[in-house]
Structure formats: structure tokens, C-alpha cells
Amino acid sequence: MLPQPPLWLVLVAFVCALGPLVFFHELGHYLVARLFGIPAETFSIGFGHELVGWTDRQGTRWKIAWLPLGGYVKFVGDMSPASNPGDLEQIPPELRDRAFQVRPVWQRFLVVLAGPLTNFILAIAIFAAFFTFIGTPQTNAVGAVIRGSAAAQAGLQPGDRILDVAGQSTRTFNDISNVVAIRPNETVPVTIERNHLVRTISVKLGSDMIEQTPGQKVRRGLLGIFPTMQVMEPVPVTRAVPMAVGYTFSFTRSIVDGIGQIFRGRVSPKELGGPIKIAQIAGTAAELGPLAFVQLLALLSINLGFINLLPVPMLDGGHLFFYAVEAVRRKAPSANALEWAFRGGLALLVALVLFVTFNDLGGHGLFKGLQRLIG
Numbered sequence: 001m002l003p004q005p006p007l008w009l010v011l012v013a014f015v016c017a018l019g020p021l022v023f024f025h026e027l028g029h030y031l032v033a034r035l036f037g038i039p040a041e042t043f044s045i046g047f048g049h050e051l052v053g054w055t056d057r058q059g060t061r062w063k064i065a066w067l068p069l070g071g072y073v074k075f076v077g078d079m080s081p082a083s084n085p086g087d088l089e090q091i092p093p094e095l096r097d098r099a100f101q102v103r104p105v106w107q108r109f110l111v112v113l114a115g116p117l118t119n120f121i122l123a124i125a126i127f128a129a130f131f132t133f134i135g136t137p138q139t140n141a142v143g144a145v146i147r148g149s150a151a152a153q154a155g156l157q158p159g160d161r162i163l164d165v166a167g168q169s170t171r172t173f174n175d176i177s178n179v180v181a182i183r184p185n186e187t188v189p190v191t192i193e194r195n196h197l198v199r200t201i202s203v204k205l206g207s208d209m210i211e212q213t214p215g216q217k218v219r220r221g222l223l224g225i226f227p228t229m230q231v232m233e234p235v236p237v238t239r240a241v242p243m244a245v246g247y248t249f250s251f252t253r254s255i256v257d258g259i260g261q262i263f264r265g266r267v268s269p270k271e272l273g274g275p276i277k278i279a280q281i282a283g284t285a286a287e288l289g290p291l292a293f294v295q296l297l298a299l300l301s302i303n304l305g306f307i308n309l310l311p312v313p314m315l316d317g318g319h320l321f322f323y324a325v326e327a328v329r330r331k332a333p334s335a336n337a338l339e340w341a342f343r344g345g346l347a348l349l350v351a352l353v354l355f356v357t358f359n360d361l362g363g364h365g366l367f368k369g370l371q372r373l374i375g
């Protein structure tokens with residue numbers, strides 16, 4: 001059973017996890033914009049009523065708002081959610097030639113791209129620091145095989161090195177776990193190295209139910225092996241950084257793989273979680289200790305960067321898509337087309353938030369409780 005963190009710890013951990021990630025994301029936008037001389041009107045962490053804030057010498061209003069579910073940077077000339085150029089007459093004359101929407105498309109592209117990239121860079125920095133000061137076991141060798149498991153039935157033996165599963169490279173046991181977990185009861189090819197000989201075998205994975213967050217269970221795939229024992233040893237920073245880049249890439253690939261499994265119908269969409277699940281996981285990680293919480297920050301940062309790169313209007317990826325179209329056509333899409341696209345994107349995001357929130361509430365037994373009350 002996972003520890004059940006108290007509600008106050010869940011709330012504090014959620015704010016302490018999401019706040020810094022949003023700050024660094026928006027800081028990426030802000031710093032690249034400053035590099036190009038684009039002034040910012042507002043830098044906000046959270047939405048809604050301002051709780052505390054100040055205005056710097058450049059005229060940017062830095063503030064913290066009461067709803068900690070995101071944040072934004074509003075640049076001069078960025079006057080609508082679709083980033084359409086507003087009426088330039090509303091901009092002070094001395095700032096008109098520096099407004100966001102009058103800048104070259106490549107500058108706008110880089111400003112928007114900087115946010116998600118900053119999240120990936122933050123994750124790499126966290127992993128690199130972890131590998132440098134704490135260490136990491138880098139092994140994909142089987143230490144033990146559980147009797148009667150999928151691995152045992154397929155003939156895996158202690159000492160085998162698992163090179164890939166289902167076509168996904170598995171350099172570490174974390175990689176193996178990530179690939180196997182989203183394929184319960186599937187038959188997958190597994191490439192192993194035994195006595196310096198490489199061969200591929202077919203394995204029918206098992207499955208079980210695990211408590212992903214307290215009160216919410218999901219089905220995961222099982223191979224039935226344990227890694228070889230290996231002491232965590234720090235590595236030089238020159239090795240830690242490339243390893244951190246590889247780890248970040250591997251986790252991003254796992255996200256893509258998981259989305260593909262959902263679209264193929266092999267993983268239930270009900271396993272998608274929203275703010276409630278994130279808060280619950282953050283609280284659980286905080287209760288496990290600072291190292292677990294910092295590792296969670298890195299994983300959440302990758303998720304935030306990846307999601308924002310999706311080509312959905314209202315997200316950074318949607319803006320990047322339209323800037324790419326503008327660069328190819330040498331002409332921006334019409335204001336009306338942008339407005340309708342971003343309305344559709346907003347509707348899609350609202351629907352997704354409602355869906356994952358219902359998943360979260362259902363996972364905590366709310367709807368079953370209501371059914372009992374009604375019945």
C-alpha cells in the first residue's frame with residue numbers, strides 16, 4: 001500500500017511542484033523575449049486575482065495569483081489568446097516597433113519554443129545533479145527470475161541482458177519497467193544477450209493491479225524479473241549530463257509510447273489523470289522524502305514540456321504550428337481562422353480537463369458513493 005499523505009501535505013506538495021515548473025517554463029519565454037528586446041507587460045504564476053506582485057524597472061508586472069494551475073507571460077503586442085496583433089494605436093509609440101507581433105516570425109517561434117525547452121533542460125539538470133551527487137545503477141541484466149512468471153515461461157535466465165522490449169531500447173531497468181507496464185497481457189518480442197550471443201524471443205507478459213495513488217488502482221504489465229544488485233555510485237558530471245539527456249529522452253519516448261497504447265485501445269483512457277492525481281502523487285512523493293520529490297519534479301517537468309509541444313491551439317505547440325505555416329506561406333493565417341482555431345483548441349482543452357478530473361474523482365470512489373446514496 002502506498003502511504004496516504006494528509007490533505008495539507010497534498011496541497012502544499014502540489015503548489016511546490018507545479019509553481020517552480022510553471023515559473024521556469026514562463027521564464028524561458030521571458031528570457032528569450034528579453035534577448036530579442038521584446039518587452040513584457042505581465043509575468044504571472046497562477047490565474048485570477050493577484051495575491052502579491054511588484055513592477056520592475058522595465059515595466060513588467062510580476063505577480064502570484066490565487067489559482068496555482070498554470071501561468072503566463074503577456075508581451076507588449078500580444079493582445080489575444082490567438083496572439084493576433086491588436087490595435088497598435090493602443091501601444092505606446094516608443095514600444096510599437098518592439099511589440100511581440102511585429103517581430104520576425106523566427107523570433108516569435110524561438111520565444112514560444114523556449115518555454116517547453118526550458119522544462120526539458122530543467123529535467124536534465126535535475127537528473128544530472130542526481131547522478132553526480134547520489135549516483136545511478138545502470139544495468140539491464142537480470143538478477144533473478146520469478147518462478148511461474150512471464151519471464152520464466154519464456155526461458156529468461158539470471159545474467160541475461162535485456163536489450164529491448166517491443167522494439168524499444170532498454171538500457172536500464174527503468175526503461176524495461178516503462179515499456180512493460182503499459183502492455184499488460186500483451187505478447188511482445190524481447191531481445192536478450194546471453195553468453196555474448198543476441199537473440200529475440202516472444203514473451204506473453206503478465207499483469208496485476210497496483211495502487212497508483214491511494215484509492216486508485218490501475219493495471220500494469222509484468223515481466224517477472226529482478227535486476228542484479230548494483231550499488232548507487234556517483235559519476236563525473238561529464239558522464240552525468242549525457243546520461244541525463246538519455247534518461248530524459250527515454251522518458252519522453254515512454255510518454256509517446258503510452259499515448260500510442262491509448263489510441264490503439266490497449267490502455268484505458270481512464271488511467272489518464274489530471275490535477276487531482278498530480279496533487280496526490282506529489283503528496284505521496286513528498287512523504288517519501290526530498291529525493292523522491294525532486295525526482296518527481298524532473299518527471300513532471302518533462303511531461304509539462306512535452307504536453308506544451310503538442311500542436312493544439314492554445315498550447316505552445318499550436319502557436320509553433322501556425323508560425324511554421326506563416327514561415328512557409330510567407331503570410332500569417334487570417335485573424336478569423338486563428339480565432340476559430342484557438343476557440344476549438346480551448347474547447348478541446350476544457351473537455352480534456354473535465355475528462356481527467358472525472359477520472360480522478362471516479363478513481364477516488366466519488367461516483368460509487370453517489371450511486372449508493374441515490375440507490
